[in-house]
Amino acid sequence: MPGTPSIAAILLSQLLAMVLCQAAFAQVDEDRPTTDLPLPEGIPPLPSDEPALCIGEFLTPAQGRALLDRRLRLTTSREDWDAYADDIRQHILRGADLAPLPRRTPLNPIIRDKRSHDGYTVESVALEVVPGYWVSCTLYRPAAASQPSPGDAFPVVLCPNGHGGGRLADYVQIRCANLARLGCIALSLNLFGWGETPDQAVKRQHLYPFALTAQTWTNMRALDFLLSLPGADPARVGVTGFSGGGTQTFLLAALDSRVTLSVPVTMVSAHMFGGCCCESHKPIHRGPGWFTNNVEIAALAPPRPMLIISDGRDWTANTPEVEFPFIRTVYGYYDASNQVANVHLANEGHDYGPSKRKAMYEFLARNWNLDLSGIRDAEGRIDESGVTIEPEADMYTFDEDHPLPGGALTTWEEVEASLRKLQSP
Ligand SMILES: [Zn+2]
Numbered sequence: 001m002p003g004t005p006s007i008a009a010i011l012l013s014q015l016l017a018m019v020l021c022q023a024a025f026a027q028v029d030e031d032r033p034t035t036d037l038p039l040p041e042g043i044p045p046l047p048s049d050e051p052a053l054c055i056g057e058f059l060t061p062a063q064g065r066a067l068l069d070r071r072l073r074l075t076t077s078r079e080d081w082d083a084y085a086d087d088i089r090q091h092i093l094r095g096a097d098l099a100p101l102p103r104r105t106p107l108n109p110i111i112r113d114k115r116s117h118d119g120y121t122v123e124s125v126a127l128e129v130v131p132g133y134w135v136s137c138t139l140y141r142p143a144a145a146s147q148p149s150p151g152d153a154f155p156v157v158l159c160p161n162g163h164g165g166g167r168l169a170d171y172v173q174i175r176c177a178n179l180a181r182l183g184c185i186a187l188s189l190n191l192f193g194w195g196e197t198p199d200q201a202v203k204r205q206h207l208y209p210f211a212l213t214a215q216t217w218t219n220m221r222a223l224d225f226l227l228s229l230p231g232a233d234p235a236r237v238g239v240t241g242f243s244g245g246g247t248q249t250f251l252l253a254a255l256d257s258r259v260t261l262s263v264p265v266t267m268v269s270a271h272m273f274g275g276c277c278c279e280s281h282k283p284i285h286r287g288p289g290w291f292t293n294n295v296e297i298a299a300l301a302p303p304r305p306m307l308i309i310s311d312g313r314d315w316t317a318n319t320p321e322v323e324f325p326f327i328r329t330v331y332g333y334y335d336a337s338n339q340v341a342n343v344h345l346a347n348e349g350h351d352y353g354p355s356k357r358k359a360m361y362e363f364l365a366r367n368w369n370l371d372l373s374g375i376r377d378a379e380g381r382i383d384e385s386g387v388t389i390e391p392e393a394d395m396y397t398f399d400e401d402h403p404l405p406g407g408a409l410t411t412w413e414e415v416e417a418s419l420r421k422l423q424s425p
Contacts, residue, residue: 038070039291051095051283056275058285059293061318064270067293068326078333085300088292089255095284097213102422105131107225110397110405111139117388119143119374120180124397125187129214129221130418132409134201136397137222138167138188140180141229148231155236155368156226158252159188160219162244163276164351166196168392175357177387181374182361184238187226191244192218192278193412199396201404205412211278214415219252227258235260236368240360242266242309242352247279247294254300261367263360265309266350268298270322272315299327303336307363309356312346320344358382 040063046052059067075081093099110126125137145154157179161167167188179186190197192214193205205211219239227234238261241249246267253262270293273280285292298308308324310316316323324342331340343359361382365372377383398404409415 037289037291038067038074040064040066040070046286046288052286052288053281053283054273054285054293055280056273057271057315058273058280059271061271061322064293064295065318065322067291068270068295068322071296072326072329075330081299081302081330081333087290088296088300091287091290091292092251092255092284092297095287096216096282098216100423101220102130102217102419104221104224105422107221107228109225110134112397112402113394114146115390115394116143117177118181118386120177120387121146122177122390122395124395125225126397127218127221127225128405129218130415130422132407132418133214133415134398134404134408135192135218135222136167136190136197136199136201138173138176138395140176140186140188142180142183142185145180145185145229145231152231153233153236154231155184155238155364155370156223156229156232157184157186157238157240157364158219158222158226159186160215160239160241160245160248160252161189161191161196162242162246162248163191163194164243166190166194168197168395170389171352173389174384174387175352175360178357178361178375178384179364181386182365182372183370183374184364185226185229185232187222189218189222191215197392197396199398201398201408202410202412202415205410207277208412209277209281210412210416211276212280212282212284213419214412215248215278216251216255217419219248220256223252223256223258234258238262238364240265242356243350244274244276244279245352247274250294250298250301251284253304253306254297259301259304261305261364262301263307263309263363264298265352265356265360266311266314266316268294268308268310268319268323268327269315270295270318270326295323295326298323299330302331303334303339305339305363305367306341307360308340308342309359310342310344311348311350311356312344313349316344317346354382354384357384 108128123139126134176186193202240263242265246264249264310319
């Protein structure tokens with residue numbers, strides 16, 4: 001598929017991010033002790049003078065499996081898991097420097113340049129996530145959602161992007177446009193400061209740990225925006241992304257109870273923690289007396305429906321035997337084993353390609369009672385060809401004729417200062 005990044009490019013991005021990340025770490029709070037810590041054998045001791053980070057493939061596959069096995073011996077009921085989940089959520093929020101959550105400020109959405117295609121519309125959007133920081137997005141709506149009738153209710157899907165191509169890439173446009181043709185309102189977001197589009201307020205400022213804070217808060221604010229749109233259905237709120245976007249997907253589902261369905265793609269791994277600053281360079285996995293991994297974080301979603309998409313050529317290769325059985329067991333504590341599914345594509349690699357998108361469309365349609373006929377061909381197969389791939393320059397929210405608002409912040413330090421003001425009493 002044109003525009004789909006190669007696994008080599010994504011792995012190189014992850015490696016670069018790990019090498020280049022700056023050590024602008026925040027102070028870790030003292031955490032409550034956890035008496036039963038199922039640490040696998042052989043992991044490095046907790047550092048005494050800096051935050052404990054689990055970066056990239058911090059565990060071996062055997063260690064990751066052992067961690068999950070031991071966790072299930074310690075948490076054997078819904079009551080156990082509820083208590084553990086509450087602890088882990090607090091650790092993640094503190095580790096991400098999002099405790100307390102910032103106050104919500106007006107998003108002052110810029111929505112412009114509506115383009116009409118076959119059954120859906122596309123608009124260029126920017127949201128003021130915190131005062132002065134604007135994130136550029138693309139909004140896809142079913143044609144009927146532009147002027148909804150009383151009683152209309154459209155599911156919303158947040159589409160955070162990873163490091164491979166992002167919002168302008170063909171494969172992302174195809175996915176979001178087909179979501180709109182399926183009847184959903186979809187919002188595709190830029191990474192914080194990654195520089196994948198020329199219309200970013202903050203450019204090339206991604207490789208600092210603050211990116212994790214910024215993106216997690218941005219996704220929460222993007223949900224605020226989606227749910228404010230006419231016809232948005234708060235009972236059907238999805239999030240899906242792959243690679244770094246997969247990390248954002250399970251983090252948001254874990255932390256924001258408004259998410260009712262999630263589809264993390266190629267990133268739920270027992271041993272791989274994400275290599276980029278925005279995934280693992282804040283202490284969201286480990287601290288004094290606690291240790292978690294991305295499988296446990298994904299398992300904070302039950303009983304809400306979740307589809308885990310994995311493949312045979314990256315760190316999700318063991319999903320059918322390791323990660324998925326763990327998560328299904330936790331869903332079982334909630335009598336919700338039938339709400340979680342795994343589509344494993346053993347002969348595929350690290351992407352969000354056509355077969356993975358098909359699995360996602362079908363999961364959404366099944367859970368949300370959507371009509372797939374709008375994206376099926378005469379033989380009943382998923383047919384994504386009815387969408388228009390837009391030229392990149394047509395998708396910029398900001399350009400020479402539409403400049404950034406005055407006073408827009410352009411560095412991560414400025415954005416962090418703005419966000420911190422919203423956390424003070
Ligand atoms: Zn990143």
